Amino acid sequence: MKASERAEPVERTGLRSGHDRARRRPDVPRGVVTAADGILVVDKPQGLTSHDVVGATRRLAATRKVGHAGTLDPMATGLLLLGIGRATRFLTYLVGAGKTYEATVRLGVETTTEDADGEITAARGCRIEDLPEDRLEEALTSLTGRIQQVPSVVSAIKVDGVRAYKRVRDGQDVELSARPVTIHELRLTGEPRKTITDGARSDVSDAVEAVDIDILVSCSSGTYVRALARDLGRALGCGAHLTALRRTAVGPFDVDEARTLAALSEQVEADASAPEPRGVATVPLEEVARRCFEQLALAEDEARSLRYGRPLDAAVLERAEAPEGRRSPVSRNAAEQRVVAGFAPSGRLVALLRHQGPRARPVLVLDPA
Structure with a gap:
């Protein structure tokens, strides 16, 4: 199943405000007892920030002592590691773990945020006939191994003490320096697909033919998959942006063992009526x-x-x-x-x-x- 098929769609409104995000925070029950110290492996839904999930988990686990080991953008889904209680002190040593993602990249269209949440800035278009297998493989290979990557300008990296995405939201020009990352694996997971971009999110008036490709990315911590999509588009000369992203692994943790907020809510409600409530189950x-x-x-x-x-x-x-x-x-x-x-x-x-x-x-x- 493609990354784009693993989550419910959300409204694409560009860079969202904190007020908008607050209205999307999930309503979850509060645990009747504090969860045991440990790691909670959560499958983050699309449309929520990692901080939204932390806030929900504080209620579910009945403690303020909750943190996460690496953020996921609101549009992304998948594995989010949360530390509960003393396990928050572990997170420093888990943040640097390698990550694996499933992603969908749209070739032929660029956006302000390098993903589907942004406004279209260029739509050169792309056709499947323009992408012989060897050309696409060559472009993917050029982005594999130890590379220098310029992070996305809407990342959380601080520039003179202010998050880069906030500067962009305020209309400022942001330039970030390249940094070394390692791409262990970057490969296609399906056949390229033709798609049409109608230009509704831009000044582009005409429909443009584009190509969607599904990729698997195994990389070091600190890698921006949307920047990989951007650079892949540049390598092919057509531009590109990320339309779907799902994190499937962090170090030794796999998304198959993750639980949704809905499943955790059900557990907390059942636990509340148990003779001896134990709280949300964590990995010790x-x-x-x-x-x-x-x-x-x-x-x-x-x-x-x-x-x-x-x-x-x-x-x-x-x-x-x-x-x-x-x-x-x-x-x-x-x-x-x-x-x-x-x-x-x-x-x-x-x-x-x-x-x-x-x-x-x-x-x-x-x-x-």
């Missing part, structure tokens, strides 16, 4: 750590030291084992960026450690003395 911290990080089995004296915030000899990291599942660790950069989860003999998660010089120092103690 121990499981999150085993899935995301290399695991270090600690001796009792080592666990005791970490509980007091004391470092261990760096040699202990040589005992670390790969995380559960088939995916690589979330932190897999240079040695100084490597994060390892330390577990007590009881199986309890004690701390996250990082190699620093001759020591393995705790960067987050989750089971203090």
Whole structure:
């Protein structure tokens, strides 16, 4: 199924105001007990901001202590990782996880926001006959690997302390510098399709023939898929914009295990009438750590030291084992960026450690003395 078929359509009104967004916030029940510390894997609907989902989750989980590990634009759907309680402290180490997306790109039409929420700025058009397979593959290949990407001007990146999208909304010209990102995989997932753009969202008066393509993107954190769509259009000489986006994976978490706000609301309502309410079910911290990080089995004296915030000899990291599942660790950069989860003999998660010089120092103690 295409990314564009996985969500209900929303009205395309360009850059939306905070007031408009507030009217779309979902009405969800409030949990009768606070949810346990852990990660909540949510399938974000189209039309809501990530902050809208955080706000809804605060009610569902009966706590203000909720955060997310990487935003999704309002038009996007799919996997959103939320930290509940102490798990909010985990989010720093999950934000950098790799992401996978399904997207639909419209070739031949450009917009102000580089996606379907913006006004059309150019409509050169594109025909399937103009896109022989080797030409399209060459363009996709040119955007694969480690590349320099200029983020979208309507991103949340700050320019002199102000979000870029706010400056654009206020009518300012914004220029952002290119930054390195890695595109692990960029490929077609279906045959190109002919479509017609009627120009209703622009000064373009005539209907224009365009081409929709479905792609899969596996990339490093910090990649803007709408910028990939923009650059693909430039590489083909016809312009392009993103019309649908769905995030299907973040690190070891997959959208198939995510729950919708509607499903979570049903659980909270059922939980309220249970003899012993337990709150919204989360992925426990121990499981999150085993899935995301290399695991270090600690001796009792080592666990005791970490509980007091004391470092261990760096040699202990040589005992670390790969995380559960088939995916690589979330932190897999240079040695100084490597994060390892330390577990007590009881199986309890004690701390996250990082190699620093001759020591393995705790960067987050989750089971203090």
